[in-house]
Amino acid sequence: MKAVVRGFRGVATYLGSLMGADAYRKYLEHFTSSGHAGPAMxxxxxxxDRMDRQDSNPQGRCC
Structure with missing residues (x-):
């Protein structure tokens, strides 16, 4: 049973990354590792900001 739950969580994590759900976490990791001055967004x-950039520069989106 644990293997099924672990597999489901793995699939959910993968699909979330495809959808961009982890984008903010990746932004924070990049922000801290790059040594930016000032506070993060x-x-x-x-x-x-992400939605505004996508709206002003649409690329390959379905909608």
Missing amino acids: TEREFWR
């Missing part, structure tokens, strides 16, 4: 600011 909040999660809300990050998603708003």
